[in-house]
Amino acid sequence: MSDSDSVDESKIPSREECENRCQKFAEITGTDSALAMFYLQDREWELDRAVNAYFEETGESIGSAPQKKKIKIDGLSFSGRSDGNNSSSSTSPVIKTERKPDVDDPLPNRIRLMSWNIDGLCEKAKVKRTQAVCDIINKDNPHAVFLQEVVPETLEVLTSKCPTYHIIEAANQEYFTAVMLKVGVAEVKESKVIPFTSSLMLRTLQKIECTIKGVKFLLMTSHLESTKDHAAERKQQLKIALQHMVSANSDQTVIFGGDLNLRDKELQELKGLPEGVLDMWQVTGSRKEAEFTWDLTRNTNLEWTGRFKPRCRFDRIYTRHCKPKSVIVPKYFELVGLEKIPSCGLFPSDHWGLLAHYDKIEK
Numbered sequence: 001m002s003d004s005d006s007v008d009e010s011k012i013p014s015r016e017e018c019e020n021r022c023q024k025f026a027e028i029t030g031t032d033s034a035l036a037m038f039y040l041q042d043r044e045w046e047l048d049r050a051v052n053a054y055f056e057e058t059g060e061s062i063g064s065a066p067q068k069k070k071i072k073i074d075g076l077s078f079s080g081r082s083d084g085n086n087s088s089s090s091t092s093p094v095i096k097t098e099r100k101p102d103v104d105d106p107l108p109n110r111i112r113l114m115s116w117n118i119d120g121l122c123e124k125a126k127v128k129r130t131q132a133v134c135d136i137i138n139k140d141n142p143h144a145v146f147l148q149e150v151v152p153e154t155l156e157v158l159t160s161k162c163p164t165y166h167i168i169e170a171a172n173q174e175y176f177t178a179v180m181l182k183v184g185v186a187e188v189k190e191s192k193v194i195p196f197t198s199s200l201m202l203r204t205l206q207k208i209e210c211t212i213k214g215v216k217f218l219l220m221t222s223h224l225e226s227t228k229d230h231a232a233e234r235k236q237q238l239k240i241a242l243q244h245m246v247s248a249n250s251d252q253t254v255i256f257g258g259d260l261n262l263r264d265k266e267l268q269e270l271k272g273l274p275e276g277v278l279d280m281w282q283v284t285g286s287r288k289e290a291e292f293t294w295d296l297t298r299n300t301n302l303e304w305t306g307r308f309k310p311r312c313r314f315d316r317i318y319t320r321h322c323k324p325k326s327v328i329v330p331k332y333f334e335l336v337g338l339e340k341i342p343s344c345g346l347f348p349s350d351h352w353g354l355l356a357h358y359d360k361i362e363k
Contacts, residue, residue, distance in 0.1 A: 012342050013045050021047050029054050035289045037338045038298060105141075109360040111212055111328060112142040115221065115257035115317055116337065116353035120151035120175055122301070125344040130154040132341050132348040134161035137180070140336065140355060143212050145180035146221035148259040170206040177206045177221050177258065186212045194244075196237045201225055205241055209252070213360055215327055218248045220256040227261070235266050242318075246274045250323040257317035259351065264313070273318065280317040280356045284333040293335065293352045301350040317356050332357040 013021070018040070025036035028051050039050035118133050120126065134157065137145060150158070150169060155178065159167060162180065169178040170193040181188065189209040196203050208219045222241060225234040238260060245254045257280075273279065281290060293315035296304050304310075319330060336353040340346060 018045060018339070021045060021050075025050055025054075031289075032334075038289065041338075041340065042298070108213075109362065110331075111215065111358045111360060112140065113144045113146070113219075113255060113257070113317070113356045113358070114140065114142040114336065114353055115146035115148075115315060115356075117148040117223065117259035117315060117349060117351040118150065118154060119301070119349040119351065120149045120154040122350070124301070125341070125346050126153065127157060128341055128344050129346060129348045130157040131161060133337070133353075134158060136336050136348065136353065137162055137165070141182075142355065143182045143185050144210075144217075144219055144255075146219070146257050147178045147180065148221065148223040149175050150178045151175050168206075168208060170204050172204060173202045177204065177223055179206060179208050179219060179221060181208075181210060182212075186210050194240075196225075196233075196240065198233060198236065199225060200230070200233070203237060205237075205244065207244065215360060216249075216252045216322065218245075218252045218254045220244060220254065221258040222256075222260070223258055224260045224262070228263075231263070231266055234261055235270055238262065238266075239270060242270075242274055242277065245277055245318065245320045248320070253322045253326070253328055254320040255317065255356075256319075257315075257354065257356075259315050261314050262316060276320055278319045278321075278330065280319060280330055280333045280354075281313070283319075283330050284356075287333070290333055290335050293354065294350065295352070299347055299350055299352070301347050315351055315354055317354055319356075319358075327361050328358040329361060330356070331359050 012018075019033075021040055022033040022036040024047060025040060026032050029035075031054075035054075036050070039054055040047070043049040043053060114137065116133065118130060120130070122129075138161070145165070147158075151174065152171075155167070155169060155171075158165075158178070158180070164183050165180040166183055166186070166188070167178055167180050168188070168191050170176050172193065172195070187210055189211070191209075192207045194205040194207065196205065203223055203225055205220060205222045210217050210219060220241060222237065224237045241256055245256055248254045267273070281287075291313055292311040293313055295311045296302060296309035297311055317333070321328070334355050336355050337348045338352060341348065
């Protein structure tokens, strides 16, 4: 780890105090805990500095900051996001210590899906970082998880630390994708791995047909060809994946997500997304604080010697509703993995994870 990544742990508040300051920042600014972490971590967890920086950069005043809604779930009232899931807060009733699927779900119509490149090829504190990934998965309790850049060593940690998930890996090379499905909630019908035959990096498309809370899904994940030099192959892989989305059975809701290594220009060159395919970040409001998933201005896991540090939206989640009428509604999109691990001074990955929230429509 470089000197810039080293951390004086004596100056880091306790986890409880960090969460308390995130809550206070969110209350003052009318934002959320995810944005609070960004501002507080960059300012050594000093609340006054973080709040002042926020209002200076946004031009808002304390009086003009939007107030959070008061939310009531299962008789418990708390201040949080208006979507009813304040998963970044340790006091939220959404966070459960018992890992009993479905029984303890305070939002029975909510379906959560996470996607994350967990950087298994990086050797720095790999086990600790993967354990942190597991902690976040167990805390946020998604019903399905798409993982990219999994390796045998991290797969072993995931299997051990996430016992309430069934893991289906597409282990065809040194590193691979995997899908985690919540036991007792998701039921697998069929699993396939489709190779991209022209890939120089042995990339694949992983497809799983399943039901989650009674909803029929086709779940797809991939780690598309990397680096700027391989844009042509990456676009071809994306085109194939999107074809699988639009040609899926009409009674299936299709979700495709992963580290797509995608540049907006490349998507434009493909004439954009097919009709009926939605970008979850866009359809939930295109919130700026949730835009960049590989952000070297904030994520310090990688050393970058260039003058300008890149900020890219490499990781994406796309949704195609079933026909003739959709059975889920996109509700919220957020980033996870935004907090450094105190014991090693690293984030869980050099990518932020994505967490998409959907609501099942009552018939």
